[in-house]
Every structure is written in structure tokens, then in C-alpha cells.
Amino acid sequence: MPARPQGEITRGTTNPNRLRRVDRWIAARLGGTLRDVPDPLVVDLGYGESPVTTVELHSRLTAVRPDVRVVGLEIDPARVAAAAPVAEPPGLTFARGGFELAGLRPVVVRAFNVLRQYEEAAVEVAWRTMTAALAPGGAVVEGTCDELGRLASWVLLDAAGPQTLTLAAKLSTLDTPATLAERLPKALIHRNVPGEPIHALVSALDDAWRDAAPYATFGPRQRWLRTVSTVRAAGWPIEDRPARWRLGEITVRWQTVAPSYLTSR
Structure with missing residues (x-):
């Protein structure tokens, strides 16, 4: 019997193109890793009520590695079922899972606007759980953004823990x-x-x-x-x-x- 997914069902609201800034950064910063591994598996953890940002991630990463596999994970089985009709492109699937990553061994994990809804004390445990499930040389990109993706920040983690913090903004709308x-x-x-x-x-x-x-x-x-x-x-x-x-x-x-x-x- 599969282990119970680790985590909680969160609000799950999202918008198309909301995660474009972090996706662009992943393609640039982790593109070499995706190109070098034999099995370029990527997990999008907690995609929310709509799978649109997972579909967009898959589309953007196929430009880096055409045979990339992207798995969207959600704890809520209703959200997984709702995403099934859009799993049409080869290499794009959806499944139930949490911070344990459903037993997968991805080389990249994107976990956006998930931990923002948790208590601060839960962060380190979630980080350790995700990085422990990575394939060798893998990385987790965990962060948050506003509703339109104009402001964002994220942490890059690997097996050794957090490595960098990135801040990103749409400059034409940045007041300060x-x-x-x-x-x-x-x-x-x-x-x-x-x-x-x-x-x-x-x-x-x-x-x-x-x-x-x-x-x-x-x-x-x-x-x-x-x-x-x-x-x-x-x-x-x-x-x-x-x-x-x-x-x-x-x-x-x-x-x-x-x-x-x-x-x-």
C-alpha cells in the first residue's frame, strides 16, 4: 500500500504564466544538469487547483531537453483527476504525492507557493524530505511569488541544504x-x-x-x-x-x- 503523501492540502490558487520567472531561471541555471542526466525527471510539487503552470513548465523545459519528463504532484486526489485531461504531451503526467515526492527520484523539483501556507517550523523538515528524495546531483527550487508573477523569490537546495536565494521582479512595475x-x-x-x-x-x-x-x-x-x-x-x-x-x-x-x-x- 503506498505511503500517505506528506503535507497538507493548501489553497491552490494559480494563474497562467505566474511562474515564468522561476521557470526561466531553472532553464538557465539547471539546464546543464537536465542535459547531462540520462533520465531528466522533473517534479512540480503542489501545482494547485489548475495544472496550467505544470503544463507551462513542461513546455519551457522541453526547449532545454526535448525528452524531459515532468510529473505534477498534488496531495488532493480531486486535483490530480482534474489535471488528467491535459496530460497530453509526451512526458507530462500527474500523480498524487507530497514532500516525499511519491517515491520518485527527480533531478529537479519546483515547489512554489506551497510552504508559504505552512508554519515556519515546517520548512526545514520539508526541505530535508524533498532533498533526500532527489536523484544524485539533483536540486530543489522552493519559493513564492505574487498572483501575477511580478514579484518572486526562491531558494535553491541540494543534498547539502540551501545554497542560494534569488529575488526577481518585473522591473517596469517595481516601485521599490x-x-x-x-x-x-x-x-x-x-x-x-x-x-x-x-x-x-x-x-x-x-x-x-x-x-x-x-x-x-x-x-x-x-x-x-x-x-x-x-x-x-x-x-x-x-x-x-x-x-x-x-x-x-x-x-x-x-x-x-x-x-x-x-x-x-
Whole structure:
């Protein structure tokens, strides 16, 4: 008898194209992994009431690896049944499962807007459960975004634990980087207070954004590039190159923003 899926049924609301920012990042950052493994299995955990974002993930990743297999997992059997009619493209299926990943051994897991609805104490357990189920060299991308996908953040994890944090925004609608704090992952959203590293990063971005106001004449992208360059010059270990920054992203090593209660252990 299959083990009971680990997790709880969450609200499950979603919108088409909501996860485009993280999908684009997965294709760029983890595309090499997908191309190198013999069985490119990807799990989309907790796709919600509509399977549309799982269908979109499959479509985007087939551009990286045409034979990629994407499995959408949901705890609610009614949602799995409702998704069955759209499982038409080869390599796209839906099944019941939770953080244990239904016994699958994926090389990539996308878990978006799932843990946001849990208590903070549940995060570490969920992270360990998912990473323990990964194929060798695999990764979990866990995060959250707003309803339209204009603001997003996510953590990259592997078998060793969390590695990076990425913040991403649609620059043409970004009023201030402080807005990104509203969509931090569950592990960080309650830590955006003075004395915590993530608060220091958000504050540094906000200050640099304000100082870069004259660059708004050349458009929000130029203002953002100036902001990121300023924060990096101040000592924040921002990864990637300006080509990623131009997309409204920044990625930092996890240990630079990890909650103080974790780093003090």
C-alpha cells in the first residue's frame, strides 16, 4: 500500500504564466544538469487547483531537453483527476504525492507557493524530505511569488541544504525593492526585521534604488542595474552576471541571508 503523501492540502490558487520567472531561471541555471542526466525527471510539487503552470513548465523545459519528463504532484486526489485531461504531451503526467515526492527520484523539483501556507517550523523538515528524495546531483527550487508573477523569490537546495536565494521582479512595475520582502520564502518572510541578514539585504537594495533615481530617466532596467552594482560594490556577494540582473534578478549565497537562529547553531 503506498505511503500517505506528506503535507497538507493548501489553497491552490494559480494563474497562467505566474511562474515564468522561476521557470526561466531553472532553464538557465539547471539546464546543464537536465542535459547531462540520462533520465531528466522533473517534479512540480503542489501545482494547485489548475495544472496550467505544470503544463507551462513542461513546455519551457522541453526547449532545454526535448525528452524531459515532468510529473505534477498534488496531495488532493480531486486535483490530480482534474489535471488528467491535459496530460497530453509526451512526458507530462500527474500523480498524487507530497514532500516525499511519491517515491520518485527527480533531478529537479519546483515547489512554489506551497510552504508559504505552512508554519515556519515546517520548512526545514520539508526541505530535508524533498532533498533526500532527489536523484544524485539533483536540486530543489522552493519559493513564492505574487498572483501575477511580478514579484518572486526562491531558494535553491541540494543534498547539502540551501545554497542560494534569488529575488526577481518585473522591473517596469517595481516601485521599490522593499516590495520584494512581501514575497520572501517562508524561511525568511518573518525574518525581515532589524538585526537579520535578509533585512540588511533588502535595506541595502532599497537604499541603492533610491540613490539610483537619476538613472530612471533611462528606464527601470538601468536603474536596477545601477542598484545591483552598488550593492555588490558594497560587499554583498551577488552572483551571476549583468545579463541576469537585466532580467530583474539577483542571486546571493544562502549563508549571507540565512536566519540568525540557523547561523548561530
